[in-house]
């Protein structure tokens with residue numbers, strides 16, 4: 001059963017979402033010029049061995065602007081030093097202390113959307129267009145603003161600038177094509193140029209705030225970054241800005257996807273939704289299963305440092321590999337009935353947050369935001385369902401799985 005994707009039009013290249021098996025566990029994509037790894041044990045092996053499989057794919061990117069301080073693309077020992085520094089800012093206590101703020105924000109955002117609906121209802125009553133009133137758009141009303149406000153507050157940049165971040169980040173991830181190393185199309189080139197241009201707006205913006213923190217320190221993460229020392233040396237301006245950039249982007253788009261995907265999964269599986277509503281201890285496991293079933297980051301890049309064999313394929317040194325986490329998360333060798341959405345899986349060792357030294361630093365925060373927001377949504381809305389007349393729209397990128405808009409009806413079916 002693959003109900004979410006039977007109902008809605010997801011990216012055509014994400015065949016795993018339709019319950020289809022990969023062509024092989026490991027394949028070389030001629031047209032693209034890199035390898036794809038779809039199997040679970042093969043993915044785990046790659047992520048566990050940074051010596052053989054480097055995270056520094058910058059040699060395949062014509063521009064080096066964002067390399068310095070970009071944690072996910074660093075290898076040991078530099079990676080270890082920077083990671084240690086950031087881990088101090090994301091201790092379990094720092095994250096746990098955010099719970100009341102996340103709950104308040106969720107309620108405030110939903111109150112604001114409710115106030116807009118009340119105004120719409122008055123207008124609808126006036127114009128006798130009643131059907132328009134009882135609906136929400138989950139992404140705009142909650143799933144986008146919640147995580148972006150949380151990460152902006154942590155960093156110390158004004159969350160009221162979030163419309164700017166959205167514009168820049170949407171512009172950076174707007175291509176629906178898989179990029180090719182052998183035949184970059186004109187469209188790909190344009191998309192790459194546009195992505196760099198948009199990311200530069202963001203780094204310029206963060207650079208101004210970082211410079212301000214050097215002059216006037218505050219109690220925020222940006223100040224910690226400008227004051228931090230690695231081996232007795234301060235981080236360079238570029239490293240601070242690139243790192244803050246990763247946090248700002250990784251800190252919200254993924255959690256936006258997680259919230260939308262979880263609501264979509266529950267909508268497609270009303271039996272599960274009924275059980276979760278009745279027993280909220282099931283919420284954390286539901287979030288984990290949503291991460292497995294609709295993994296927000298579908299694929300991660302690695303580069304081989306030596307000739308190596310993976311899943312029976314010989315991969316020469318210097319080759320790029322895309323580790324397709326989302327497909328590995330449906331490998332029947334690891335997950336029984338992988339195409340069934342089942343929050344009862346225990347254990348559920350999905351790879352949605354990666355594995356090994358680069359395991360997502362924000363996973364505890366994302367899980368907390370997911371748990372708090374889903375509970376409040378279920379409390380406040382006894383009925384939440386997708387609208388057959390206004391389907392969700394998905395993000396265009398083949399490497400992301402999430403909704404860009406998710407209209408929901410709030411009345412009984």
Ligand code: HEM
Pocket residue numbers: 055071072073083151246247250251252254255258295296297300301351352353354355357358359360361362363365366
């Ligand atoms: C559902 C939400 C999220 C998902 C699915 C997700 C997914 C991932 C994945 C797959 C990686 C591994 C990258 C690799 O191995 O190449 C990663 C790393 C990372 N994530 Fe997340 N992430 C989420 C939320 C967050 C949040 C909320 C933050 C920040 C507050 C964050 C910050 C990071 C950072 C800084 C790294 C790099 C860690 C390193 O290289 O050592 N992520 N994330």
